[in-house]
Amino acid sequence: MFKRMMIAGVAIASVLGVSAAKAEFPERTVENVFPWSAGTAMSMSQIIAKAMGEELGVAMTVISTPGAAGTKAFKTAMSRPADGYTVIDGYVAPLVLQPVLGNAEWTYKDFKPLHAAVSNAFSIGSRVGETRWSSFEEMMEWGKANPGKLRYSSGSRNNLPHMVIAKVLQSYGVVAQNIPYKTDGDARKDLKSGVLDFAFVNVGAYLQDKEGFDILLVLSELPGAKASYDGAPSITDLDIDLGLSGLAPMGWTWWLVHPETPDAETEALRSAMAAAMKREDVREAITRVGFVPLDWDHDQYEEVVGPVADQLGAMGNALKWEEEELAKVRQ
Known part of the structure; x- marks a missing residue:
């Protein structure tokens, strides 16, 4: 009897063991x-x-x-x-x-x-052969001297690239016109032809056509982002604090x-x-x-993501500033 109970117990344990193994995540x-x-x-x-x-x-x-x-x-x-x-x-x-x-x-x-x-970092790109400026800060000097004359595109309006660029422009006190496009490709064509003065250029577009743009500023402080644009200047190279750090500008x-x-x-x-x-x-x-x-890692989530919400709020305020300042220029 005891032997039969032992055998039965082993069988049950075996079944339970198989069930436990099957229950391990993920199945x-x-x-x-x-x-x-x-x-x-x-x-x-x-x-x-x-x-x-x-x-x-x-x-x-x-x-x-x-x-x-x-x-x-x-x-x-x-x-x-x-x-x-x-x-x-x-x-x-x-x-x-x-x-x-x-x-x-x-x-x-x-x-x-x-x-x-x-x-994936964003960048600000100008057309190749531009003679009015040779760097981002020179373009900001030109823009400040010519309020409302700079024309740029972030693709659609009020998206993340638009918010970031508006915050950068606000930091320099430069009023520029954002021109909306249905596709980023159309905006880049107009950039090359001179219809636009600068535009948001994502890393994919840059890697596909490195000779087609003069990358003036990489909107990220991550070393890897700068490397993606072959060492073009980044926001860490500027003499002005843009209030953009961590993950917020990308x-x-x-x-x-x-x-x-x-x-x-x-x-x-x-x-x-x-x-x-x-x-x-x-x-x-x-x-x-x-x-x-x-x-x-997961334990750094609050530290890294937490500040982004506040910075996005500041960038949203920059969009409002851009609209108000453009309205003044047009009066």
């Missing part, structure tokens, strides 16, 4: 909900997701969910179970900018951070999960992403296309 594919359409930024997330999946031992896929300035992806992710199988690709626009503008009901504090992912993303995600699952995801972001193959692949891999 299936983990999805990253990405807020934009397919493109270079999405390919960066796919690089990280592939490596992270390898660390977790399961596939990790990136699901493009564009719409509503990135907030559709957040709403989609937050509607799913908080079980660790959904990761939010937390780009600055839906995470911080849209809440600041009153277009989202959350703040960055309403999520659990996993790890910082990547940044595009970036942190990966997040629902705040109710269990601690064990959260820690598993954090460990996997931290390991993925340290891998040389991952860092090289990200750097190769001009993005910058970020090293901040």
Whole structure:
């Protein structure tokens, strides 16, 4: 009888052991909900997701969910179970900018951070062969002497590049006209032809056409961002404090999960992403296309992301300043 009980106990323990093993997280594919359409930024997330999946031992896929300035992806992710199988690709626009503008009901504090992912710095570019100035500060001197004469584009109006550029111009007391375009490509064509005096140039456009622009200023203090533009001057090289630091003046993303995600699952995801972001193959692949891999871990989230909301608020005030000063010039 005792022997039969022992055998039965072993069998039960074996079954329980198998069940326990199957219950280990993760058992299936983990999805990253990405807020934009397919493109270079999405390919960066796919690089990280592939490596992270390898660390977790399961596939990790990136699901493009564009719409509503990135907030559709957040709403989609937050509607799913908080079980660790959904990761939010937390780009600055839906995470911080849209809440600041009153277009989202959350703040960055309403999520659990996993790890910082990547940044893509913006730059201010002039046309090649410009004779009125040879540096950003010379262009600011020209602009101050000619209020309202500088014409520039940030692509669409009131986006993050527009906010950053307006804050820079305000710091120098330079009033300029922002010309909206439906596509960045059209703006860059007009920059080259002289219709515009300067424009926002992203790293992808620069790498595709390095000879097509004179990069006057990289809007980031990260060394990797400056390297992406082949050592062009950055905001750290200016003699004026722009009030822009950390992640505020650029595009970036942190990966997040629902705040109710269990601690064990959260820690598993954090460990996997931290390991993925340290891998040389991952860092090289990200750097190769001009993005910058970020090293901040989850415990630095508040320190790094917290100041961005205040700086975005200041940049929003710069947009209002730009409109008011242009109205004065036109009177």
